[in-house]
Amino acid sequence: MTDAAPRRGRGRPSRTQTEAGPATRDRILEAAREEFSERGYEKTSVRGIAKSAGVDSALVHHYFGTKEQVFEAAIEVAFAPALDAPEMVLKGSLDGIGERLTRFFLGIWENPTSRTPLLAIVRSAVHNDTAAAVFRRLVVAQVMRRVADRLDVPDGELRVELAAAQLVGIAMLRYVIKVEPLASVDMERIVARVAPVVQGHLTNP
C-alpha cells in the first residue's frame, strides 16, 4: 500500500505536488488516520486532512479519491495487525482456536497504540452508514470469512459472527463504555471465561 500510483486522476495536481511521491502519500494517510481518530468519520473533511498533511486537497483526491476511499485506506493501515490475524489464529489445531482468537483480539485492544485507531473505527462505524459499510467490507470479508472457511462446518459464517459478537461486546463494555468490574479486571480472567465460549461457538456440534 505504499505504491504512489494514483488511484484517481481527480483534481489533477500539478507536477510539483506529485513529485513528492510515496512520502507524501504516507503523510496524507497518517494525517487521515489522525483526523478520523480524533473527529470520527462525519466531522472529518478531505480539506482538513489536506491541511493537517500540509498539502492541497487536490492531492488527497489524486492519491485516494473520495473521503470514503481515504477512510478505507486509513482503516486498512489501522487494521493491518487485525488483518494478519487469520494466519496466526488459523494455523495450529482447531482445538485451541478459541483461545488464540480471544488472546489475539484482546491483545490488540490492550495495546494503546493499536486501540486508538480501532476506537475511531468503531465510533465511526456506529455513527455513520458509510463507515459501517467500509467496516463490513474489510472485517467481514478479510477476517471473518477466512476463519469461517477454516472451520468448514455448516453455519460457519454465523458461528464466526456470534463468536465475534462475544469479543466485540467485551471491547464495547471494557474499553469503550468502561463498565466495572469488566473494565479493570485482569485480561487473564477474561480469557479463562471467554476462550471456551468462543471455542464453543466455532466448533461445538
Place this chain on the structure above:
Amino acid sequence: MTDAAPRRGRGRPSRTQTEAGPATRDRILEAAREEFSERGYEKTSVRGIAKSAGVDSALVHHYFGTKEQVFEAAIEVAFAPALDAPEMVLKGSLDGIGERLTRFFLGIWENPTSRTPLLAIVRSAVHNDTAAAVFRRLVVAQVMRRVADRLDVPDGELRVELAAAQLVGIAMLRYVIKVEPLASVDMERIVARVAPVVQGHLTNP
C-alpha cells in the same frame, strides 16, 4: 417520573410557563428523546430541545437541569422496558435465565419502536464520555447489578457483564453494523445458539 416538581430552580421560569405542568414536562421529554435520537448527544442542545418542544430554554433547565440531566431523563424513558427486565428475567428458575435474558434483550431490539431510542443511546455512549457515564449509571446499576444479586455466586458481576457482552455484541453486529448473515438470520436461530452461552456465563461453575 411525571411529577412536575422542579429538579432545579435554575432559570426560574415565570408563573405562566410553569402552569403548564406535567404535560409540558412530558412534551419536553419527548422532544429531548427525538433530538438525542436524531442528532446524538454531542450535537443536541438544550436550546434545540426547547425549540422543538415549543418552550423557552429556561423551562427545560427548570424541569431537568443540565443537558446531561435531560439526557439521563430521556434515556430513562427510552429504557423503561429494559429497566423492567430484571423482574421478568429474574422470576422463575435459574435454569432458564439464559434463555429468558436472551429473548428479552433481542425482543427489545427486534421491535423498531424500542430499537430507535436504544440505537441513539448506544451511538451517544460510544461517542461521548458523558453519555457513556449515564449509560453506566443506568444500565449497570439498575439492570446488571440486580441480575448479579439474583445469581448469588462469586464473580457475579463479571459473569453478568460477560453475558451482557455477548448480547451487546450481537446488537452491534446485527442491528448497528449489519453484518451478514447475522443481520438477516431468524431470531430463533440466534436464541438457539446464544441462550446456552448466556446461561453458561451466569451459572456454570
